[in-house]
Amino acid sequence: MxxxxxxxxxxxxxxxxxxxxxxxxxxxxxxxxxxxxxxxxxxxxxxxxxxxxxxxxxxxxxxxxxxxxxxxxxxxxxxxxxxxxxxxxxxWVEGAPAADTDWKLGDRIAAMHQTIGEQHGFTDDTFIGTLPQPNRLCSSWLAYYRDKRLNRQLQLGIDSGIMTGKRRERMEKLLEKLDKWVPDDVAPSYLHGDLWGGNWLTGPGGEPYVIDPSFLYGDRHFELAFTEVFGGYSSDFYRGYEERFPLSPAYDDVKPLYQLYYLLVHLNMFGEAYGRSVDMILKRYVG
CATH class of the missing domain: 3.30.200.20 (Phosphorylase Kinase; domain 1)
Structure with a gap:
């Protein structure tokens, strides 16, 4: 070594x-x-x-x-x-958190989201964890999220045998009706793509840094929804974000559908421990 x-x-x-x-x-x-x-x-x-x-x-x-x-x-x-x-x-990035580090993190992420690309998706196939994430650029966020994100995880689950029976039926039904909840007319923000609590750290002067991206352009609410899946973000983070870039009133309605992608990723990577969370979201939207 x-x-x-x-x-x-x-x-x-x-x-x-x-x-x-x-x-x-x-x-x-x-x-x-x-x-x-x-x-x-x-x-x-x-x-x-x-x-x-x-x-x-x-x-x-x-x-x-x-x-x-x-x-x-x-x-x-x-x-x-x-x-x-x-x-x-x-x-090497190292520093001590300051009183406003979490607020700064929210503010800085909001500023990143205010940078807009030309289309949704990405030019390159990437990875989410160790899973390959096929991509393409797409004028429609709905089409990209349905076809390249959710449907990709559905097919992986079918291949592995973890997406069967009622779960598979509900997932396929959800994809057919996704346009009821997921918007098509949102701006393609610059997104980190894997913003769980372990993918940011504190640098000199208490300044936040982000690491380990799985970059894409897309609905900024997709990114925010993931920050709420496993925690790790304080109320100051969300306050800093909303002071710069308020969330859409429709965020609470679409949030579980955006969290579904990351829960499917974990279901496909780590197994049935994430199955109940996936099933609860599917039942909420398609019964």
């Missing part, structure tokens, strides 16, 4: 002496390391069997978010998607 890290640092242009390598806990997909050289500190992620363009797509998402000039992201120094030698070299 030391040799691979040295290679990664050389690609990043750092030829100074290597001082510290420390394996970090947390994260179920990649191995993570704190690395310090004579020049600076780094965060390096390594994947033994990364899918094609795995880290390149993450870096592209970070750069697109950076271009909004809304919220901070770590700088990427180098990456490789070479088979069995895939890594991502980023700046």
């Amino acid at each position: 030391n040799q691979l890290i040295k290679q990664a640092l050389q690609q990043a242009g750092d030829h100074s002496g290597l001082q510290t390598i420390r394996c970090l806990a947390g994260g179920s997909i990649n191995e993570s390391y704190y690395v310090e050289t004579e020049s600076r500190q780094y965060f390096i992620k390594y994947h033994t069997d990364a899918p094609d363009r795995f880290f390149a797509l993450e870096a592209k998402g970070l750069e697109l978010i950076r271009e909004t000039h809304s919220i901070s992201v770590p700088h990427v120094f180098a990456l490789s998607d070479e088979k069995h030698r895939a890594y991502l070299v980023m700046e």
